[in-house]
Amino acid sequence: MGSLATENLKMEDLTFHNIINDTLRSSDNTHTVINPRTGSSLWPVPIASSQDFEDAVLAAQTAFKTWKLTTVSERQTLLTKLASNLEEHLPLLSQILALESGKSLLLSELDVRGAIAQCLHYAQPENALSDHIQFEDSSVKIIATHVPLGTVAAICPWNFPLILSNLKVVSSLVTGNCVIVKPSPFTPYAVLKWIELARGILPPGVLQCLNGGADLGQMMTLHPGIAKVSFTGTIAVGKAVMAACAKTLKKVTLELAGNDACIVCADADLDKTVKSVAGGAFFNAGQVCVATKRVYVHADIYEEFVRRLVEEVKGSYTVVEDASVPSVFGPVSNKVQFETVKRIVEDCKGRGYEIVTGGEVRDSASDKDAKEGKRGFWLEPTIVKGPPEDSMLVKEEQFGPILPVLSWSDEDDVIERSNLANAGLGASVYSTDLAQAERIARRLEAGSVWINQAERPHMGAYFSGFKDSGFGGEMGKQGLLSYSYTQSLHFAK
Known part of the structure; x- marks a missing residue:
């Protein structure tokens, strides 16, 4: 563990679980990540089964019935609490992140602080979606309102585990969706621990996390109970995700390669x-x-x-x-x-x-x-x-x-x-x-x-890829539109 093995963080003291309906779930089927700095092995981490995934989808669908009725203001209050929780656990999460990603503690802390900033950004009223008048004349007034989709599957990359997972989480939550996070199997630890530590802030089933590889990702893209997939990764995998999502007409956002x-x-x-x-x-x-x-x-x-x-x-x-x-x-x-x-x-x-x-x-x-x-x-x-x-x-x-x-x-x-x-x-x-x-x-x-x-x-700017670099986008208020249906209400005068 080198210089990061402190009295507060010892390898033998930490355990990791999948989080389903606010409960911790283990498995006999595990894998272990390699510390990129040294090549040494880290912790065993459970691999979610197909039953774990089905249970998470059911929990999300149940939670969504009431979660979708919350107001934007109520959700933003909870985003502020998530930010406080991240701040409280910043030292622990930073050290875990440094070990699994190879980042210095400086960069690992920036990763956690970036997630905190995302929560606080979307907790501001001006940064969330709100009803607005699309058109009005002497005969009609048309209002646009934004309706949550349902359950979002967030398939996340390894280069900035917390920032890029949390972006999908806060975008889902502030728009009234439930979200199941699949961290990269190369960097599962900090994301699993973060969502474990956040239990109790949101209603059970609203925010869940499952560790797994390509088979879990494929289940997410095909399951009819998933309303949207937000994926960050390679062009080849992104095309496969999009093709799979088409079978159930899921909404999909793809952030893919950028040979800038x-x-x-x-x-x-x-x-x-x-x-x-x-x-x-x-x-x-x-x-x-x-x-x-x-x-x-x-x-x-x-x-x-x-x-x-x-x-x-x-x-x-x-x-x-x-x-x-x-x-x-x-x-x-x-x-x-x-x-x-x-x-x-x-x-x-x-x-x-x-x-x-x-x-x-x-x-x-x-x-x-x-x-x-x-x-x-x-x-x-x-x-x-x-x-x-x-x-x-x-x-x-x-x-x-x-x-x-x-x-x-x-x-x-x-x-x-x-x-x-x-x-x-x-x-x-x-x-x-x-x-x-x-x-x-x-x-x-x-x-x-x-x-x-x-x-x-x-965070205030829409982030999207042209051509092979993506489909749809994230961030800014425009990014939140892909996490919502836009409903037009026509009022006769």
């Missing part, structure tokens, strides 16, 4: 831009849905930009084995993704691309773990200069600490190169000429574009 392009113009302020691009690319070792994945730098400043970027990354994004040391760079979060990124690195080496920094696997393990052959999933921050446009590194979303830096000179050309089918989630543009930056931004085929800043979603 970053365009740096010739007049960019390099002092600010280099630091921002480095952070956009290597924060959380590049494991961010809207991380900077491809950088296109104007030919006039290309060499200078690359030189500065290498210096910045070498100075600010290094392997720090002790999770208690504040750091925004860490290991790849699981072995599957580790092997994916290694494959891309090896492809770059095999094809002779110019790696200007990084490119090596870094061992990290305690003496005991090392003797047992256990290793963490560490890759050095890696920058590749000028790989071809059809290279694996450029075409595929790497979701890890390796970054291609390419050159451009023609605006139409760089926009065309940026607009890949799998690059529709986010993008960024850097220029001191704001008119130029906005002109480029408006031509980029991405749901969110950041100008002179790294890609960071904002």
